[in-house]
Amino acid sequence: xxxxxxxAGNPGRKLLRFTRRINPDRVYAILMILPSVILLAIFVYGFxxxxxxxxLTDWAGLEKNAEKNYIKLDNYKTLFSDxxxxxxxxELVNTFFFTLFFVGGCLILGFILAVVLDQNVKGExxxxxxxxxxxxxxxxxxxxxxxxxxxxxxxxxxLPKMLGADAWNYRWINNRSPxxxxxxxxxxxxxxxxxxxxxxxxxxxxxxRKYLATIYLGVPMxxxxxxxWSDWVSWDDTQAMHGTFNWQDVPRYVVAVIVIGFVLYMVSxxxxxxxxxxxxxxxxxxxxxxxxxxxxxDNFPNVEFPEAYGFNIALVGVIIAxxxxxxxxxxxxxxxxxxxxxxxxxxxxxxxxCSEWQVYMRIVLPMLRPITLSAAIVLGHxxxxxxxxxxxxxxIDHWPVSVPGVQVYYTMFRSNKFAVGSAIxxxxxxxxxxxxxxxxxTSLRAEHEL
Amino acid sequence: MSVFTWIILGLLVGSLGTYxxxxxxxxxxxxxxxxxxxxxxxxxxxxxxPLWIYVYVQGKQPVYELxxxxxxxxxxxLTRMALYAFLIxxxxxxxxxxxxxxVTSLKTPKEAGKLAKVWDLPTEINWKSYETALDExxxxxxxxxxxxxxxxIISAVMGSMNGYVLAKWKxxxxxxxxxxxxxxxxxxxxxxxxxxxxxxxxxxxGGTIYGLIIAHVVYGLPITTLIFRNYYAEVPTEMLEAGxxxxxxxxxxxRWIVFPLSLPGFVVVxxxxxxxxxNEFLFAVTLTDQSSxxxxxxxxxxxxxxxxxxxLPMAGAVLAALPTLVVYIVLGRxxxxxxxxxxxxx
Numbered sequence: 001x002x003x004x005x006x007x008a009g010n011p012g013r014k015l016l017r018f019t020r021r022i023n024p025d026r027v028y029a030i031l032m033i034l035p036s037v038i039l040l041a042i043f044v045y046g047f048x049x050x051x052x053x054x055x056l057t058d059w060a061g062l063e064k065n066a067e068k069n070y071i072k073l074d075n076y077k078t079l080f081s082d083x084x085x086x087x088x089x090x091e092l093v094n095t096f097f098f099t100l101f102f103v104g105g106c107l108i109l110g111f112i113l114a115v116v117l118d119q120n121v122k123g124e125x126x127x128x129x130x131x132x133x134x135x136x137x138x139x140x141x142x143x144x145x146x147x148x149x150x151x152x153x154x155x156x157x158x159l160p161k162m163l164g165a166d167a168w169n170y171r172w173i174n175n176r177s178p179x180x181x182x183x184x185x186x187x188x189x190x191x192x193x194x195x196x197x198x199x200x201x202x203x204x205x206x207x208x209r210k211y212l213a214t215i216y217l218g219v220p221m222x223x224x225x226x227x228x229w230s231d232w233v234s235w236d237d238t239q240a241m242h243g244t245f246n247w248q249d250v251p252r253y254v255v256a257v258i259v260i261g262f263v264l265y266m267v268s269x270x271x272x273x274x275x276x277x278x279x280x281x282x283x284x285x286x287x288x289x290x291x292x293x294x295x296x297x298d299n300f301p302n303v304e305f306p307e308a309y310g311f312n313i314a315l316v317g318v319i320i321a322x323x324x325x326x327x328x329x330x331x332x333x334x335x336x337x338x339x340x341x342x343x344x345x346x347x348x349x350x351x352x353x354c355s356e357w358q359v360y361m362r363i364v365l366p367m368l369r370p371i372t373l374s375a376a377i378v379l380g381h382x383x384x385x386x387x388x389x390x391x392x393x394x395x396i397d398h399w400p401v402s403v404p405g406v407q408v409y410y411t412m413f414r415s416n417k418f419a420v421g422s423a424i425x426x427x428x429x430x431x432x433x434x435x436x437x438x439x440x441x442t443s444l445r446a447e448h449e450l
Numbered sequence: 451m452s453v454f455t456w457i458i459l460g461l462l463v464g465s466l467g468t469y470x471x472x473x474x475x476x477x478x479x480x481x482x483x484x485x486x487x488x489x490x491x492x493x494x495x496x497x498x499x500p501l502w503i504y505v506y507v508q509g510k511q512p513v514y515e516l517x518x519x520x521x522x523x524x525x526x527x528l529t530r531m532a533l534y535a536f537l538i539x540x541x542x543x544x545x546x547x548x549x550x551x552x553v554t555s556l557k558t559p560k561e562a563g564k565l566a567k568v569w570d571l572p573t574e575i576n577w578k579s580y581e582t583a584l585d586e587x588x589x590x591x592x593x594x595x596x597x598x599x600x601x602x603i604i605s606a607v608m609g610s611m612n613g614y615v616l617a618k619w620k621x622x623x624x625x626x627x628x629x630x631x632x633x634x635x636x637x638x639x640x641x642x643x644x645x646x647x648x649x650x651x652x653x654x655x656g657g658t659i660y661g662l663i664i665a666h667v668v669y670g671l672p673i674t675t676l677i678f679r680n681y682y683a684e685v686p687t688e689m690l691e692a693g694x695x696x697x698x699x700x701x702x703x704x705r706w707i708v709f710p711l712s713l714p715g716f717v718v719v720x721x722x723x724x725x726x727x728x729n730e731f732l733f734a735v736t737l738t739d740q741s742s743x744x745x746x747x748x749x750x751x752x753x754x755x756x757x758x759x760x761x762l763p764m765a766g767a768v769l770a771a772l773p774t775l776v777v778y779i780v781l782g783r784x785x786x787x788x789x790x791x792x793x794x795x796x
Binding site: 037391 | 533540541545551564608611614627629630634637638641645668671672699700729730731754760766767770779786
């Protein structure tokens with residue numbers, strides 16, 4: 001996605017010079033754009049304001065002019081801490097995992113397809129068309145099709161029968177259990193192998209004297225080791241499943257992620273000799289740490305009893321359908337980007353002894369970073385607010401694959417709890433805005449600086 | 451005759467055919483279908499042929515240019531074989547759902563119900579699924595066409611005007627207004643759903659297609675404005691200044707210089723809006739009732755029922771997907787351009 005105007009040559013930044021003086025034409029210009037501006041002001045910002053206000057009231061029920069009492073943030077408190085908000089919390093977790101795997105899957109698959117198609121392939125147009133055509137379908141159609149394909153009795157499950165094998169028995173979206181695991185069940189050798197591979201990556205970075213990369217790679221990996229290890233040691237057969245987490249710990253996780261991210265960024269700043277910037281960044285980090293140490297997170301309303309959440313296996317089916325539909329989009333973006341890399345640059349790398357693989361990983365991929373970013377933003381905001389795919393695949397009342405976008409509809413139009421629905425919608429808006437606004441600002445600023 | 455006369459003529463004849471097709475079905479189905487079909491076909495041809503030629507001539511430059519001096523890559527035979535094997539495998543995976551949909555839609559309800567034999571070809575081809583699906587989804591298909599065509603045209607025209615103003619005319623606050631407008635295309639529409647619902651009820655358009663058209667026009671404005679603004683930004687300002695020296699004003703410059711240049715831009719925007727509005731779901735499911743809902747909603751409800759003959763929703767899925775699919779296959783180049791230049795609405 002490209003928010004800013006084309007930069008090549010860029011004759012467009014120059015505006016009509018004769019418009020400086022006041023003349024009827026300028027008035028016409030403003031008059032012509034005014035209707036759209038007013039419409040968007042009302043339909044976007046006015047309506048958001050209304051939703052925000054309603055989310056702070058106790059409006060429930062059908063009648064339009066019902067009495068609405070201001071009840072402060074009670075609706076939000078209910079969502080995040082009351083027992084009735086459990087479905088919403090489940091959905092937040094679902095959205096997190098769905099976004100993670102959907103965006104990641106689309107980016108990786110799209111990149112692979114683009115690289116393969118870039119190899120001077122015969123019939124490239126045909127392949128491109130095939131990979132991209134699901135983009136032209138609606139999520140409702142995709143959902144209907146995949147609902148049929150993921151039918152436990154047939155569809156994908158019956159595929160092995162074609163080859164003479166037994167049919168699968170996998171329950172796809174009808175599955176109701178979260179993904180759990182036990183390291184003891186994973187054979188000891190496999191676990192050790194995973195650890196060895198992780199260690200190998202760290203040591204390779206050290207060997208190459210890329211100490212900054214070692215730290216970046218090492219800290220998350222060390223945490224991963226610790227988690228695996230503690231999970232191993234503390235395993236108790238009688239206990240609940242592993243691989244899920246307790247909602248009561250969520251504030252702690254959030255603080256940990258913020259602090260670790262800040263510290264890693266500080267390290268990289270120090271590494272590049274930017275002491276003052278690191279110092280400035282250190283202040284908020286210390287504040288967050290102090291605030292946490294002083295028990296700041298206890299002030300947040302939290303659930304009374306432990307609630308375990310994890311990755312729902314049912315989501316796998318939805319993720320497959322979504323990746324099937326949208327990976328063509330990333331392929332198209334990447335392919336256009338790859339074709340935009342000057343051939344001389346690749347040639348120079350080849351002369352310097354890069355293999356074809358290294359050319360892609362070292363030259364092309366870094367140049368595609370802006371494309372990766374914008375594709376991730378576009379896909380991310382789609383997946384955060386997704387509604388139609390889930391509606392068509394599983395209906396609006398199938399908890400294991402439900403997301404906030406679906407529950408807004410359910411709360412509003414099935415349970416008539418308009419105030420609670422508004423609160424969920426506002427949470428959704430905040431999530432999307434926190435992804436999109438920084439992106440919009442940076443890309444438009446980059447355009448003005450030209 | 452100019453292209454525009456052709457387009458208007460084609461639209462008129464084509465819509466007459468569509469109208470006959472739907473209005474006469476009740477009384478004398480064969481008669482109505484025949485006349486409507488012929489008129490519609492002629493109209494579409496009149497409309498499409500000039501447009502097609504124009505689009506073909508204009509759109510020669512490909513989106514993906516392969517550098518001519520690219521050396522033949524990794525010439526090893528085995529690698530090439532693996533490459534093609536991978537591509538063909540992936541192609542099969544992507545086409546797998548299409549196969550099932552088509553095959554299932556052509557089965558009899560009884561045969562479609564045999565879950566274990568999903569992948570088998572139908573023993574006898576049953577076109578009846580399409581007939582039934584057309585009977586059940588026909589009105590909604592019509593709604594979809596009315597909705598999509600009107601909302602697309604209105605939002606494209608308004609977007610073109612906005613783009614022209616934002617790209618070429620300086621006015622105070624434009625740098626603030628533009629991002630604020632753009633944000634409108636990223637918001638989750640759930641967050642404006644109830645106010646919109648109430649607004650549509652208040653102006654007595656609840657449960658009709660017109661409320662939905664208004665919603666799609668307004669929320670389509672950011673993306674059309676964005677595409678046109680970026681498109682017009684590449685038109686040299688000197689050209690417009692020359693027009694101004696010749697005495698053209700705001701509208702004159704638009705009519706004689708900007709608009710004639712912007713037909714490819716219109717193609718990109720119209721294709722984009724057409725697919726987006728056709729495929730949209732959330733507004734459609736909240737703002738309409740059964741008589742005015744577009745086909746996507748009807749399809750999801752048809753497939754979501756308890757006892758389903760699966761050949762029916764599959765035929766419905768084909769019907770719902772066909773218009774956008776045809777647009778994509780015929781005008782794919784512009785579709786991709788819209789994808790790259792504009793954005794994706796979710």
